[in-house]
């Protein structure tokens with residue numbers, strides 16, 4: 036059995052090159068796979084490996100001054116849901132590109148632990164429950180009654196907020212997958228005049244561990260080969276629909292046209308109709324991957340193997356090269 040962890044820490048890092056190189060060395064020595072983003076504002080990672088190696092990594096991070104109290108969200112899975120290790124320096128560990136100054140290293144938002152979050156939901160107080168994940172993530176699962184912005188990237192959320200007519204005097208409860216996006220977005224909302232902004236500590240994944248699936252419908256999207264995990268282990272309701280046939284479905288597929296690469300919800304019938312593509316136009320692409328009806332939902336990393344073998348690098352999408360495989364760039 037393998038362990039998967041998700042974590043972040045907004046802690047100022049002085050020498051990021053050095054910090055990054057040390058991290059890469061440590062993860063390689065422990066045979067961990069996954070991806071870590073490092074910036075002067077901190078670290079954001081998701082890793083998988085044997086439980087004893089994961090534990091050694093957690094001890095390592097906790098031993099670095101400033102990172103002693105980093106919280107890890109963990110899960111177990113049969114196979115490692117990453118194909119390689121990426122440790123990379125980024126301008127931000129989660130990309131908001133805020134037009135106002137937002138610095139979670141200095142300012143911390145207001146956290147609600149899962150049990151308090153649940154109590155508030157059950158109090159029926161009139162609040163704005165806000166999902167700050169991308170539209171393609173919230174489709175397959177979200178808290179009941181949440182505002183679900185139809186936004187493709189986290190850095191588009193500020194514009195969305197400016198256009199939205201959310202009541203600034205009303206209490207805001209926001210959540211994301213593992214908590215990191217809320218750390219930035221809650222500060223941004225406060226800057227824009229929202230009076231009371233709270234975030235779910237540790238996100239949906241922490242809530243799942245402590246409160247199970249109460250008030251959450253569907254599954255939780257994750258940025259690795261699993262693509263989604265159940266929130267309620269006992270009752271798994273499907274709330275989304277195949278984007279081609281319209282039947283109830285919560286399986287994601289990457290469009291088989293590498294130039295499109297859209298992540299969309301697709302049933303087996305839908306996949307057969309357009310040969311693994313999101314529509315007719317993509318199906319007619321010369322670069323379309325061959326369709327195998329018996330392995331429709333194979334991890335998308337297979338596509339990368341195919342691409343690098345079959346096409347010269349210059350013909351690959353920039354994002355194919357940058358992220359290694361075709362699940363969208365990881366955030367939590």
Ligand SMILES: [Zn+2]
Nearest residue numbers: 290295313317
């Ligand atoms: Zn497509």
